[in-house]
Amino acid sequence: MGQxxxxxxxxxxxxxxxTSDRKxxxxxCSLTASDAKSMRADMLAAAKAGADAVECRLDYxxxxxxxxxxxxxxxxxxVDVIATCRAPRQGGQFAxxxxxxxxxxxxAAKAGAxxxxxxxxxxxxDWPKGRVICSFHDMAGRPDDLGSIARRLDASxxxxxxxxxxxxxxxxxxxxxEVLRACRKPTIALAMGEAGAAxxxxxxxxxxVGTFASLHPGAESAAGQFTLQEMRELVRWDSLSxxxxxxxxxxxxxxxxxxxxxxxxAFTAAGLDAVYVPLLIQPGEGHFRRFMDALVARPWLDWRGxxxxxxxxxxxxxxxxxxxxxxxxxxxxxxxxxxxxxxxLRGDNTDYSAALEAMCVAMGIxxxxxxxxxxxxxxxxxxxxAIVAGLRHYxxxxxxxxxxxxxxxxxxxxxxxxxxxxxxxxxxxxxxxxHCTPIGMHPKVxxxxxxxxxxxxxxxxxxxxxxPRTRLLEMAETAGCKTVSGVEMFVNQAVAQYQAWTGxxxxxxxxxxxxxxxxxxx
Ligand code: NAP
Numbered sequence: 001m002g003q004x005x006x007x008x009x010x011x012x013x014x015x016x017x018x019t020s021d022r023k024x025x026x027x028x029c030s031l032t033a034s035d036a037k038s039m040r041a042d043m044l045a046a047a048k049a050g051a052d053a054v055e056c057r058l059d060y061x062x063x064x065x066x067x068x069x070x071x072x073x074x075x076x077x078x079v080d081v082i083a084t085c086r087a088p089r090q091g092g093q094f095a096x097x098x099x100x101x102x103x104x105x106x107x108a109a110k111a112g113a114x115x116x117x118x119x120x121x122x123x124x125x126d127w128p129k130g131r132v133i134c135s136f137h138d139m140a141g142r143p144d145d146l147g148s149i150a151r152r153l154d155a156s157x158x159x160x161x162x163x164x165x166x167x168x169x170x171x172x173x174x175x176x177x178e179v180l181r182a183c184r185k186p187t188i189a190l191a192m193g194e195a196g197a198a199x200x201x202x203x204x205x206x207x208x209v210g211t212f213a214s215l216h217p218g219a220e221s222a223a224g225q226f227t228l229q230e231m232r233e234l235v236r237w238d239s240l241s242x243x244x245x246x247x248x249x250x251x252x253x254x255x256x257x258x259x260x261x262x263x264x265x266a267f268t269a270a271g272l273d274a275v276y277v278p279l280l281i282q283p284g285e286g287h288f289r290r291f292m293d294a295l296v297a298r299p300w301l302d303w304r305g306x307x308x309x310x311x312x313x314x315x316x317x318x319x320x321x322x323x324x325x326x327x328x329x330x331x332x333x334x335x336x337x338x339x340x341x342x343x344x345l346r347g348d349n350t351d352y353s354a355a356l357e358a359m360c361v362a363m364g365i366x367x368x369x370x371x372x373x374x375x376x377x378x379x380x381x382x383x384x385x386a387i388v389a390g391l392r393h394y395x396x397x398x399x400x401x402x403x404x405x406x407x408x409x410x411x412x413x414x415x416x417x418x419x420x421x422x423x424x425x426x427x428x429x430x431x432x433x434x435h436c437t438p439i440g441m442h443p444k445v446x447x448x449x450x451x452x453x454x455x456x457x458x459x460x461x462x463x464x465x466x467x468p469r470t471r472l473l474e475m476a477e478t479a480g481c482k483t484v485s486g487v488e489m490f491v492n493q494a495v496a497q498y499q500a501w502t503g504x505x506x507x508x509x510x511x512x513x514x515x516x517x518x519x520x521x522x
Contacts, residue, residue, distance in 0.1 A: 024204060024207070024241075025203055025204040025207060025208050025209065025210055025211065026052035026053045026080070026209065026210035026211075027050065027051055027052050027053075027210070027211060027213055027228065027231060027232070027237055028051065028052065028053045028054065028055050028082065028210040028211065028212050028213070029042075029046035029049070029051035029053070029054045029055070029212075029213055029214070029215055029228055030054075030055040030057060030212045030213070030214060030219075030220070030221035030222070030225065031043065031046065031054055031055065031056050031057060031060075031215065031219075031221075032057050032060045032214075032219050032220075032221050033060065033061075034060055034061065034062050035061065035062065036061055036065060036069050036072065036073045039056060039060075039061065039073060040072075040073055042054075042215055042219075043056070043077060043078075043079075043081075044078070045215060046079070046215055046228065047078045047079045049215070049228045049229065049232075050228060050232050050238075051079060051213070051228055052079060052080070052210070053079050053080035053081065053082060053114070053210060054077075054079055054080075054081055054082070055081075055082040055084050055117075055212060055221070056073065056074075056081055056082070056083055056084065056108070056113070057084050057085075057086070057092075057093075057221050058070075058083055058084065058085040058094075058104050058105075058108060059084070059085045059086045059087070059092040059093045059094035059101075060093050060221075062095075064094075064095070064096050064100060064104065065104060065107070066107065067107040067110065067111070070083075070104070070107045070108050070110075070111040071107075071110075071111040071112075073111070074108065074111040074112045074113055075111075075112070077112065080114040080115070081112070081113045081114050081115070082113065082114065082115045082116070082117055082133065083104075083105060083108035083109065083113035083115070083116045083117065084116075084117040085101050085104045085105050085108075085117075086119075086137075087101060089139075090119055090137045090139065091137060091139045091222065102122065105117075105118065109127070109128045109131060113131075114131065115131050115132065115133050115159075115160065116128070116131060116132055116133070117133040117135050117162065118132055118133065118134060118135070118158070119134075119135055119136075119137070120134050120135060120136045120152070120153060120156065127158075130159050131159065132157075132158040132159055132160070133158060133159070133160040133161070133162050133188070134153055134156040134158030134160070134161055134162070135161075135162035135163070135164070136149055136152075136153060136161075136162070136163045136164070137163075137164045137165075138164075138165045138166065139166060140166060141165065141166050141168060142165040142166065142167065142168060142172040142175060142191065143165065146163070146165070146175055146176075146178070146179055147179075147182060149163060149179075150163065150179045150182050150183050150187075150189075153183065153185070153187070154183055154184050154185055158185075159185070159186070160185065160186050160187065160188070160209055161183050161185050161186070161187040161188070161189075162187070162188040162189070163176065163179055163187070163188070163189045163190075164188075164189075164190050164191075164192055164222070165190075165191055165192065165196075166191070166192050166193050166196075166223075167191035167192060167193045167194075167195040167196030167199070167224070168195065169195050169280075169281055169282065169287055169290060169291055170195050170196070170197070170198055170279040170280065170281060170291050171290050171291045171293075171294035171295075172191040172195065172196060172199075173190075173191040173195070173196045173197065173198040173199035173202075174198070174199075174294050174295065174298055174301065175191070175294070176189040176190050176191045176196070176199040177189070177198075177199055177202055177206050177298075177301070178298065180203070180206040180207065180208050181206060181300070186209045187208060187209060188203070188208050188209050188210055188211070189203075189208065190203065190208075190211065190212070191224075192222045192223050192224050193223045193224045194223070194224050194254075194255060194278075194280045195224075195279075195280045195281070196224050197224055197226070197277055197278050197279070197280070198246075198248065198277045198279065200212070200213075200224065200225065200226060200231075201226075201231075201235045201237075201240075201275060201277050202240075202244075202246065202275070202277070202301075204237065204240040204241070204244075205240055205241065205242055205244045205246070205275075205302075206242075207242060211231070212225055213225055213226050213227060213228045213230070213231045214226070214227050214228070215227070215228060234260060234261060234264060235260065235264060235275055235276075235277065236264055236267070236268060236275060239268070239273070240275055241273060243273055243302075244273050244274060244275050244302065245272070245273065245274040245275075245302050245303075245304045246274070246275060246276075246277065246301055246302050246303045246304065247263060247274060247275070247276040247277070247303070247304055247305045247306065247307075247501060248276060248277040248278065248279045248303075248305075248306055248307070249276070249277075249278055249279060249306070249307040249308075249309060250279045250281050250288070250291070250306055250307070250308045250309065250312050250316075251278075251279075251280070251281070251308070251309035251310060251311075251312065252280055252281055252282055252283055252310075252311060252312070253280070254278045254279065254280045254309070255278065255280070257278060257309065258490075258514070258515060258518050259276065259278075259307050259309075259494065260276050260277065260278055261514050261518060262491075262494050262511045262514045262515060263276035263307075263494065263497075263498065263511075264276050265510050265511065265513075265514045266494075266498055266506055266507050266510055266511050269507040269510040270502075270504065270506075270507055272502065274304070274502075279291065279306075281312060283311045283312075284315075285315045285318065288312050288315035288316070288319060289315070289319060292319050295340075296340075296345070303340050304339070304340055304501055305337070305338065305339050305340060305497065305500070305501035306337070306338040306340075307336060307337060307494075307497055308335060308336050308337070308338060309336065310382075313334035313335055313336055313349075313382070314333055314334055316334070316335035316336070316338055316347060317329060317330070317333060317334060317335040317347060319345075320335055320338060320345045320346070320347035321345075321347075324344060324345055324346055324347055325346070325347035325348065325349075326347070326348050326349065328349055328352060328389055328390065328393055329347055329348055329349035331389050332349050332351075332352065332385055332386045332389045333385075334349055334351075334382065334385075334386065335347035335348065335349055336348070336349055336350055336351055336493070336497075337349070337350050337496070337497045337500055339500055339501055348496075348500060349386060350492075350493040350496035350497055350500070351383065351386040351387075351489075351493055352386040352387055352389055352390030352393075353390065353492070353493075353496060354488075354489045354490070354491075354492035354493035354495075354496060355383075355386070355387045355390065355434070355461070355463065355489045355492075356370070356387075356390045356391070356394070357488075357489075357492045358461065358484050358488035358489045358492055359432070359434075359459070359461050359484055361488070362459070362461075362482060362483075362484040362488070363432075363459060363482065367394050368394060370391060370394040370395070370396040371394055371395040371396060373396050373397065373431065373432055374396070374397040374398075374399070374429060374430045374431060374432070375391055375396055375397070375398050375399075375430050375431075375432040375433070375434060376398075376399050376401060376425060376428045376430035376432070376433045376434070376454075376457070377391075377398060377399070377400045377401070377434045377436060378401050378402070378422070378425065378433065378434065378435045378436060378437055378449055379400075379401075379402055379435070379436035379437040380400055380402035380404070380407040380408045380410075380411045380436075381436060381437070383436045383463050384400065384402075384411070384434075384436035385411060387434055387436060387463075388400060388411055388415050388417060389415060392415045392416065392417060397417070397418075398415070398417035398418070399417065399418035399419070399420060399428065399430060400412055400417060400418070400419050400420070401419075401420050401421065401422050401424060401425045401428070402419070402421070402422065403421075403422050403437075405419065405420070405421045408420065408421075422449075425450065425454060426452075426454055427454070428454045428456060428457070429456050430454075430456065430457065431456055431457060431458045431459065432457070432458070432459040432460075432461070433453075433454070433457045433459070433460045433461070433476075434461045434463065435449055435460070435461070435462045435463060435464070435470075435472055436463045437449055438464070440462070440464055440470040440471050440472055441464045441466060441470075442466040442467055442522065445467055445470070445471065446471060447471065448470075448471040448472050448475060449472060450472065450475070452475075452479075453475055453476050453479040453481060457476075457479075457481060458481055458482065459481060459482045459483075459484070460472065460473060460476035460481045460482075460483050460484070461483075461484040461486075461489075462483075462484070462485060462486055463486045463489060464486045465485065465486035465487045465489070465490040465515070465519070466486075466519055466522065467519065468485045468486075468487045468516065468519055469485060470485075473485060487512070487515055487516065487519070490515060491508065491511055491512045491515055494506075494511055495508050495511060498511075
């Protein structure tokens with residue numbers, strides 16, 4: 001059966017589930033077609049798309065397949081086949097009785113399925129030897145006693161263990177990965193749902209027997225499954241290894257985030273054995289803390305860095321501790337970059353430096369030269385706050401214009417700058433204008449925060465990156481101003497994170513191309 005290799009921390013790592021054992025952790029495409037002909041076609045399509053194995057979800061088939069139908073379905077299969085037939089109590093669709101369900105699995109085994117997946121409450125004694133996956137499912141959450149469940153699965157006569165729970169937060173994905181380390185037998189362990197994504201992606205690093213993916217969007221057999229294409233292209237499944245370093249982005253929502261695409265493309269371009277995963281954490285300091293505690297307690301994860309986005313930047317500062325953060329992150333009150341170092345956590349804010357860098361490069365000046373400039377900042381939210389803190393750090397003169405004047409005044413008091421209402425921008429004496437409201441952002445791309453560009457303004461920087469060219473920037477260009485797109489700030493902050501984590505120069509052009517390609521797709 002499976003051979004052993006070594007994880008990053010030198011532990012033995014089991015893999016393989018077939019006698020051929022030709023590959024490491026399998027990318028298993030779960031097939032959910034409702035008729036046998038389509039499922040057979042999907043088996044071929046999955047193999048063509050790079051799946052190492054397929055899971056035939058026989059419970060999706062209508063009518064219930066008999067021995068003849070299963071023989072036709074499984075004849076001459078090119079990749080390993082797992083036959084699964086789940087009852088509704090375990091998240092399945094099977095419409096018949098329990099004895100009919102078990103008959104379907106027996107027929108599938110006779111028809112040549114490589115493995116049959118039998119739930120842990122079904123006695124496995126009379127199943128074909130060496131071809132049984134004993135599976136445990138919790139469709140309501142993650143039980144506290146995963147360790148004892150893992151020991152129970154290990155004690156069954158089945159060849160392979162499978163454990164699937166529902167993730168409340170990404171800490172449950174980490175608990176599933178711990179099961180992979182704890183089990184003596186080849187094992188699949190995953191946390192379902194979007195919050196469990198890390199358990200699916202990191203399965204290969206921790207030498208699971210396999211991880212499940214769907215053939216295309218909408219064909220998932222369980223919540224949180226990526227498509228085969230996403231697994232192979234977005235998270236670079238084929239290049240993952242036990243030595244892979246791990247990074248991720250914390251946010252809510254996080255599914256829309258471009259960061260996994262940007263950082264994974266950068267790792268590929270630089271030839272780094274690293275992967276970047278999305279981490280959905282619900283709002284609230286308690287949720288953030290629960291995940292971070294679970295992460296810090298598991299150094300064997302090889303986790304090196306985290307991007308932090310809305311709504312957790314303040315929670316990140318509180319967790320890392322002001323003493324471990326850069327001075328401006330403390331002043332801004334927000335951390336968007338956490339680095340896990342051997343001596344502890346470090347917090348940084350790359351937002352302000354990304355914005356300043358974008359402007360200074362466009363203007364061909366050093367940051368210190370900002371001391372001689374007067375800048376108008378439109379908006380007083382999170383981005384404006386980071387930029388104002390950065391500008392004041394370099395002693396620039398700043399006036400904040402905001403719809404809610406009291407908010408501009410509060411920022412003005414805190415960072416010793418001027419404050420005014422939005423209407424006053426028409427009379428600004430500033431030469432550089434920085435726009436930090438969402439006006440003009442996708443999908444309302446025709447909106448513009450200003451009727452005209454104030455006469456003194458020579459440079460306009462719009463923090464909005466979607467679209468890359470806003471109405472405001474078009475208007476500024478027509479007025480003869482130098483313009484800077486929010487795309488530059490967006491790329492700069494990712495570049496700064498990459499450099500903080502890896503200590504290497506980032507492949508900036510690759511990262512920029514990913515952002516522009518993704519924005520063009522939207
Ligand atoms: P935020 O904290 O919600 O602040 C929004 C600001 O916009 C507030 O000052 C708010 O004024 C003002 N505002 C909102 N709607 C308005 C309206 N209809 N009319 C006038 N003022 C309005 O948002 P944020 O996090 O600072 O983000 C601001 C923008 O920055 C985002 O929309 C995004 O496009 C951009 N951004 C860019 C990057 C990048 O890397 N390039 C990163 C993050 C964000 P009140 O105080 O009166 O509510």
